[in-house]
Amino acid sequence: MNSNPDSSRKNEELSWLEQLQRNSWEPEVIISGIILAFLFAFPSRVYEFAAFLIQEAGVNSMLSWLILIYLTAIISVFKIFFVVHLALRFMWAGLLGLSYAFPKGVIQERLFKTGQGYDYQQPDSMVLRLERICSSTFAFPVSLSIIFLIITLYLGILVAVYLWLDFTFIQIYLFFMITLLVFALLMMTKKKTKFKSWYFTSIVSSISAIYQSNIGKWYSIGYILLIFILAAPIIVTDVRDFTLFFNERNMLSHEVEWPAKNLYFESDHNAGKRFPRAFLANEAVEGQHLRLGIARYEGDQKMMEIIKRDFSSSLDSLGWHELNQTADLHRIYMNDSLISVNGWAKFRLAGAGQRVYQSLLDVSFLAPGRYQIRVEKLMLRDPLFGSDTDLRVLENWSVFEFIKL
Template identity: 50%
Template sequence: MAELDSNRKQDDLTWLENLQRNSWEPEIIITGLILAFLFIFPAKIYEFSAYLVQDLGTGFLLSTLVLFYLSVVISVFKIFFIVQLSLRFIWAGLLGLSYAFPKGVNQEKLFKVAQGYSYQHPDEMVLRMEKICSMTLAYPVSISILILIFTFYLGTLIAIKVLFNLPFMAIYAFFLISIMAYAILMATMKKNKFKNWYSNTMLSSVGATYQSNIGKWFTVWYGLIVILLSIPVILNDVKGFDLFFNEKNLSETDINWPISEYYFEDVHPEEKRYPRAYAQSQIMEGSSYRLGLPFYVDDNKSLASLREKFQDELDSISWGKIEAMPDLYQIYIDDEPYYPKNWLPLKSSISGQKSFETILYLDSLESGIHELRVEKVMVIPDFLTNKLKFRHLENWSNFKFLKP
């Protein structure tokens, strides 16, 4: 029986050694597939975060936190796997070199100035690069488990906020307290049940293996350098998301230099959502102009509160009667108010975005460039107390169009 167990252990070791030698094949395939997925995923994250704001009403701050967190994760992993794939490219070149010239350097055929020095053998370089490649692939594995746990925790908090309609501050405070409690537990020098359990997990074991073999500070600095390299990618992935902050006016930059794809259908990707008012094109066709307003679920919550608690504020700015969601908006063309007769609720079959659309009849409008501005009234909860506040946005949306 003991001999059988010994043979089984020897077979396991032989299998593991063979697997380690041939690990480069699945390594390259896995890296390539993950990279392809990572380059597609950022657009999905952006739209998911916009969905959280518009359809679930999680609030801009929480959805921005989700967007930044997931963008950081995706961008960091992009850099990790690009580095790993680049190292495999070097490894393949060295492997070819070792096959073509198995004896390595021939000192006699070198220039005189290069003779007499010690050069690395191709086989040594291949083995060294193999170790480096395997190490760089294992590093993201050491943090991916932690990221998965943290992502699940963040998703649970978001679900609780949406289901129970809790204020953002309550979720944020609970999040900070839980993170601080975890940090205190891990920072204490004394052993405890939690630390004993954690040390036996795969996450802790992989991290400890890295730190003890290549240096604890090297692993920290390597991770920080990768994060720094990923910052430009992150900023590009989150560009323009501030327009989904439904509770604020457009900035002067957004008004003076608007990004066309956010406002005009003919240059807008079908799979993306509109953050503010949008039109069919920047150039009118005929005498009518189609205009759309994106649906925000928080606007639905504003209707009753505005009618019941803030009628005096509405009267002070001469706002019309509020009965439906489009009544929260007032359209101005060249600072002249325009009152659409009706609004049609729609839902995109591609992006899933809900919106209200109407037709503006502009027969009397002269040829030339005109400004379309949208004002908005709404009720928002205070960040700290959750008390409702009235807000009048005079430049909620603003763009220019041309009538030929």
């Protein structure tokens, strides 16, 4: 008595699933379009988030840079995935229209003789073949998205622990690499453990196994590698100039020779972006004074206390001014002439909410022309594997030019 209702319900479920499969192109196109619109707007937010971690949270520059590259790589890879999917759907729509307009396909007698006698593909078969390719291309990122989500949550926990327990970058990096090594060893062992049984029956492993067994394991791996290679130029573009946020190093030669105006002048700057180092209101300066801004870094406060406690004699030998706030870690030069700074004011910039120091410098004595501003900064070298901390002066912490009118 109960077999018929169960059989009927099963048939209804199969019919419903088949109907969804036949019409899958509609949600595929809609979802791909929405995700792409989001992904193309998101990289700048990731960039600002990584800069925020350094300046406001005091996260190590290298750790923030690795987080930026990781998140940018995810976004770029998914950009490629969904662009490829939409491109394939565009081709599929064209073939679908072709199959409707010319359902019989090729009429051999109407071709030039050189084109006759060949076994041309039928429009219907091409549509069905491309339909399967489109559907599989859309489903492929699903397994990767789950993997990326798990890794991202794990990295978020590590960063939280890093800030809470005040770990060093080396400590958190070694811990992360050890966990990856342990996971790799667990997966490589031939013994069927509970962990392996759980992992291989998960949705991530199941999707991957479906692709490998139906498409080919080497083809699947090659496809992923190809996507990452195509995404590489996008990643490089999206992380450009982020090394300027590396507070503990001098500017590189190409950064000094070819400076980006938007990183040094408010007039060329996007209000929602952060300044990495020193900056001015405008490249062209009029009047008697110049308003100079300095980006504040949270990690400088702890470092300044260590310098005052352990390196007072070094400060005297350098002829450095008294350290009352982190802005005093900087020394300003104009064309290699030391400029006196009469105090620093604290401000929070609109848009990005960045905390900065600002001061007015007297430029009344300057004749019209082009001048260079160079900012030196006191910095402690981070100890690695037990080495001693030492004091150093970054002579080219920030270098750029302005025009006196």
